[in-house]
Amino acid sequence: MDKVLIFIGARGGSKGVKDKNILPLGAHPLIAYTIAVAKRSRLGPAIVSTDSEVIGEIARRYGALVPFLRPSHLATDDAPKMLAIRHAVQFMEEEVKEKFDYVIDLQITSPIRDVEDVIGAFRMMKESTYDIVISATLSHANPYFNMLENKNGVWKKPCDREFYNRQEAPKVVRVNGSIYVYRRDVVFKVMSPLDRSLRIGVYEMPEEKSVDVDTPMDVEFLKFLVEKGVVKLPEVELEV
Numbered sequence: 070m071d072k073v074l075i076f077i078g079a080r081g082g083s084k085g086v087k088d089k090n091i092l093p094l095g096a097h098p099l100i101a102y103t104i105a106v107a108k109r110s111r112l113g114p115a116i117v118s119t120d121s122e123v124i125g126e127i128a129r130r131y132g133a134l135v136p137f138l139r140p141s142h143l144a145t146d147d148a149p150k151m152l153a154i155r156h157a158v159q160f161m162e163e164e165v166k167e168k169f170d171y172v173i174d175l176q177i178t179s180p181i182r183d184v185e186d187v188i189g190a191f192r193m194m195k196e197s198t199y200d201i202v203i204s205a206t207l208s209h210a211n212p213y214f215n216m217l218e219n220k221n222g223v224w225k226k227p228c229d230r231e232f233y234n235r236q237e238a239p240k241v242v243r244v245n246g247s248i249y250v251y252r253r254d255v256v257f258k259v260m261s262p263l264d265r266s267l268r269i270g271v272y273e274m275p276e277e278k279s280v281d282v283d284t285p286m287d288v289e290f291l292k293f294l295v296e297k298g299v300v301k302l303p304e305v306e307l308e309v
Contacts, residue, residue, distance in 0.1 A: 073170065077115060077118070077177060078177070081120050090119075090124055097305045099282065100127060103180060105305045113169070114161070137160055151262075154251075171194065176247055179247035182248065186204065186272070186278070190250050191250050194252070197270055199269060201252070201270070203262060204246075204249075206242060206245050211239075213241070242271055
């Protein structure tokens with residue numbers, strides 16, 4: 070049977086939105102919705118990697134494992150997330166005395182996902198030869214049609230092929246940050262899930278489920294969507 074580790078990263082520091090991982094949303098803190106979906110997936114243990122005692126205690130109340138406090142050098146603004154994932158995998162493998170086959174990274178700030186999304190992304194990985202499966206949504210901005218980059222002081226389209234309407238341009242997606250499914254060894258080979266050496270599979274999610282809470286405006290937008298019934302937060306149960 071495949072062994073899966075579900076990683077939920079929750080640094081204590083946040084510049085864009087203060088304490089965003091435990092920001093009140095509906096009846097629960099933001100982190101609770103990701104923990105709830107991770108647990109209901111029943112794919113493997115759901116651990117929270119945090120440097121904060123406060124976040125750790127809240128995570129335990131909602132049923133997550135918090136087997137360690139993340140070392141401070143892995144919890145800075147510029148510390149690559151992949152190093153925190155590696156630390157978690159190594160710690161847990163020492164605990165269970167067995168290697169994991171897959172690692173699923175669920176981002177707390179993308180709470181509008183269903184259990185079916187997590188299971189669907191994992192199933193896509195299992196049935197493929199991909200190195201990683203990433204959730205994404207169809208992008209309105211398209212490098213073939215309406216995006217520009219600065220090339221030596223002059224703004225030009227980043228792609229050389231010419232298209233005169235959106236319908237003709239190749240389909241592109243925007244990574245929404247919600248779900249990353251890795252083969253275990255890939256975690257120790259690359260520093261980015263978008264590394265060019267990887268065979269990447271895309272699990273598509275609709276735009277309304279792809280809100281990423283990164284700024285105060287994102288917070289208000291998500292609250293608006295919830296209040297208007299455009300999106301539904303996952304059901305959550307306190308365990309302690």
